[in-house]
Amino acid sequence: MAAGLFAACGTRSEAPTSGVCLDNLDTTANPVDDFYQYACGGWMASHPLDAEHSRYGTFDKLGEENVEQLQGIIKEVSARHNDAGSSADKVATLYNIAMDSVKLQEQGAEPIQNLLKEVASIQTREQMVSQIAKLHMYGIGSFFGIFNEANPDNSKMQIAWLYQGGLGMGDRDYYLVNDDKNIKFRKAYKEMMNTEFALAGYDKLSALPSEQLTDMVYNLETRMAKAHYDKLVNRDPYKTKHIMSVSDADKLAPNVKIRDYFDAMTLTSLEQFNLCQPEYLTEVSNILATENVETVKAYYAWNIIRTASSYLSDEFVNASFEYYGRIRSGREQNRPRWKRAIGTVEGALGEVLGQLYCEKYFPQENKKRMVTLVENLREALAQRITNATWMDKETKDKALDKLNGVIVKIGYPDTWRDYSGLEIKDDSYFANVLRSNVFDMQYMLSKIDKPTDPTEWLMTPQTVNAYYNPTTNEICFPAGILQPPFFDVKADDAANYGAIGVVIGHELTHGFDDQGRQYDKEGNLSDWWKESDAENFKKNAKVLADFFSSIKVLDEPETYANGEYTLGENIADNGGLHISFLAMQHAIAKGQVSSDVMDGFTPEQRFFLAYAAVWASNIRDAEIVNRTINDVHALGRWRVNGTLPHVTEFVESWNIQPGNGMFIAPEDRVMLW
Numbered sequence: 225m226a227a228g229l230f231a232a233c234g235t236r237s238e239a240p241t242s243g244v245c246l247d248n249l250d251t252t253a254n255p256v257d258d259f260y261q262y263a264c265g266g267w268m269a270s271h272p273l274d275a276e277h278s279r280y281g282t283f284d285k286l287g288e289e290n291v292e293q294l295q296g297i298i299k300e301v302s303a304r305h306n307d308a309g310s311s312a313d314k315v316a317t318l319y320n321i322a323m324d325s326v327k328l329q330e331q332g333a334e335p336i337q338n339l340l341k342e343v344a345s346i347q348t349r350e351q352m353v354s355q356i357a358k359l360h361m362y363g364i365g366s367f368f369g370i371f372n373e374a375n376p377d378n379s380k381m382q383i384a385w386l387y388q389g390g391l392g393m394g395d396r397d398y399y400l401v402n403d404d405k406n407i408k409f410r411k412a413y414k415e416m417m418n419t420e421f422a423l424a425g426y427d428k429l430s431a432l433p434s435e436q437l438t439d440m441v442y443n444l445e446t447r448m449a450k451a452h453y454d455k456l457v458n459r460d461p462y463k464t465k466h467i468m469s470v471s472d473a474d475k476l477a478p479n480v481k482i483r484d485y486f487d488a489m490t491l492t493s494l495e496q497f498n499l500c501q502p503e504y505l506t507e508v509s510n511i512l513a514t515e516n517v518e519t520v521k522a523y524y525a526w527n528i529i530r531t532a533s534s535y536l537s538d539e540f541v542n543a544s545f546e547y548y549g550r551i552r553s554g555r556e557q558n559r560p561r562w563k564r565a566i567g568t569v570e571g572a573l574g575e576v577l578g579q580l581y582c583e584k585y586f587p588q589e590n591k592k593r594m595v596t597l598v599e600n601l602r603e604a605l606a607q608r609i610t611n612a613t614w615m616d617k618e619t620k621d622k623a624l625d626k627l628n629g630v631i632v633k634i635g636y637p638d639t640w641r642d643y644s645g646l647e648i649k650d651d652s653y654f655a656n657v658l659r660s661n662v663f664d665m666q667y668m669l670s671k672i673d674k675p676t677d678p679t680e681w682l683m684t685p686q687t688v689n690a691y692y693n694p695t696t697n698e699i700c701f702p703a704g705i706l707q708p709p710f711f712d713v714k715a716d717d718a719a720n721y722g723a724i725g726v727v728i729g730h731e732l733t734h735g736f737d738d739q740g741r742q743y744d745k746e747g748n749l750s751d752w753w754k755e756s757d758a759e760n761f762k763k764n765a766k767v768l769a770d771f772f773s774s775i776k777v778l779d780e781p782e783t784y785a786n787g788e789y790t791l792g793e794n795i796a797d798n799g800g801l802h803i804s805f806l807a808m809q810h811a812i813a814k815g816q817v818s819s820d821v822m823d824g825f826t827p828e829q830r831f832f833l834a835y836a837a838v839w840a841s842n843i844r845d846a847e848i849v850n851r852t853i854n855d856v857h858a859l860g861r862w863r864v865n866g867t868l869p870h871v872t873e874f875v876e877s878w879n880i881q882p883g884n885g886m887f888i889a890p891e892d893r894v895m896l897w
């Protein structure tokens with residue numbers, strides 16, 4: 225790593241820095257042809273992939289630094305005296321048991337034996353059906369999932385949503401699409417299952433060979449997959465909205481015994497809920513009536529084993545890693561035990577760590593500056609809406625009304641979650657995970673059929689991410705993302721507008737993307753669009769969807785981006801860039817951003833370099849395939865090289881000309897926010 229003239233990126237100096245780290249550039253590349261390589265090539269060369277990563281980028285680097293900070297916090301907490309049963313004591317105890325490799329090896333599959341025996345002892349079809357709720361209470365998925373979410377017709381109330389689930393490979397396409405890569409995935413999945421059935425001893429409990437158990441479960445999951453909605457249908461909030469009474473659901477899926485299910489989930493007074501995929505529940509009902517009881521039992525056992533395997537002995541951890549890590553993502557080696565342990569502590573006690581993290585790492589002044597930035601962005605989006613040529617005033621007024629209603633959350637929540645009901649003790653790692661799952665499930669269930677809590681956060685403060693929630697019309701920026709290179713208090717603000725400014729604009733735009741626009745300012749699913757404006761929106765959005773679908777992301781196996789699946793995110797990137805660029809222009813006019821050339825770049829150029837730097841990353845081929853199937857975001861390279869040619873401000877700032885790699889004709893550029 226060069227320590228030359230410009231290696232001082234992020235170090236303190238008197239004058240603001242340009243916010244552009246010149247070491248991150250590859251000046252041998254031509255920005256007009258491959259902006260990603262130009263802006264990120266230096267970074268990519270100096271941050272090669274290591275064995276434990278399938279992708280390593282700016283986000284991942286911050287995530288890793290974050291894990292180290294959390295480790296420091298956990299070590300501090302562990303070193304001091306904590307009262308038994310205090311949150312600090314729980315953090316220390318859980319971390320220590322997760323790290324106790326000797327005990328994990330000694331215990332082997334012992335921690336899941338009671339659960340497996342319970343399943344093995346099922347005799348009747350009634351017991352088989354009632355087992356679903358028992359597993360769900362433990363956080364062990366089977367057939368479908370339950371969670372609280374706003375009532376789409378009345379966002380002020382939280383209701384139960386039942387959602388398709390229960391597939392060990394995840395997406396239905398893994399089971400149903402017959403190409404080389406899926407055939408390979410299926411083979412590896414079955415190998416993992418076969419290995420783990422034997423390791424867990426379920427072959428002996430069931431008196432069936434693990435190969436046979438594996439085939440039974442695999443065939444059952446394939447049957448389920450056929451009834452799953454595909455992921456594009458699931459993006460449609462109307463197609464997944466079927467609010468119905470328990471008795472109506474009972475008619476659709478009589479063998480699920482839905483009333484008994486809700487009763488067992490302690491939802492005894494629940495009368496209606498959202499059944500996201502009714503046809504799927506009907507198929508589950510058919511399965512429960514017709515499948516061999518031993519097959520369904522094996523499926524439950526597999527779900528227990530699969531859920532537990534990360535918290536058992538190394539044989540389980542390694543078998544799971546082989547499939548989920550190596551085959552699916554191309555990772556060569558698992559994350560070290562201490563990082564996995566921190567992940568578990570975060571999952572179980574996230575806000576305890578979050579509170580300590582914010583006390584140590586989040587300066588209050590960051591929050592103040594963010595508030596100002598967000599308001600500047602809101603003003604810029606209002607201006608863009610007002611000036612849009614493809615919408616009528618009627619719809620614009622409603623859009624502005626919605627924009628003004630967006631609630632902003634920055635840093636960390638005002639109140640912290642109470643973990644006093646969670647018991648952490650020195651029995652087994654998995655037993656603690658199970659108690660934490662039960663604790664979280666009860667917490668989730670306690671929100672159902674209650675008013676929406678407007679103060680709730682959907683991410684922990686240490687998370688390096690941000691979100692928009694359409695049902696509360698809110699944007700949220702956890703403390704974790706409010707640090708360089710997203711947000712650098714020492715840099716001139718051109719770079720901050722290009723990085724965190726675009727993130728803010730991105731989240732605001734989600735309120736108006738192809739999904740978000742279907743919700744009104746109260747967070748209800750209701751159509752506030754004039755028909756011709758909605759038609760224009762769809763027509764314009766299709767430009768972006770088609771453009772991304774034409775991008776070949778990998779030669780072998782030949783893989784194209786999924787423009788429809790990533791549409792919401794690509795609209796948000798496009799809008800975020802326009803909005804933040806306009807906000808920066810306002811700031812330049814007010815003298816808040818230097819109009820000087822710094823490090824050889826105009827403020828407009830610094831803006832786009834900072835934007836691209838956020839997406840610098842190296843990625844394995846297997847992970848390109850994985851993310852193209854499962855990630856609603858475009859790949860880092862294409863969030864730069866696919867998104868920027870549509871942004872005229874970029875084309876002008878970098879003097880992109882017809883024939884350049886980054887050029888598309890003005891009439892082919894998407895026109896939305």
Ligand SMILES: [Zn+2]
Nearest residue numbers: 730734793796
């Ligand atoms: Zn997004």
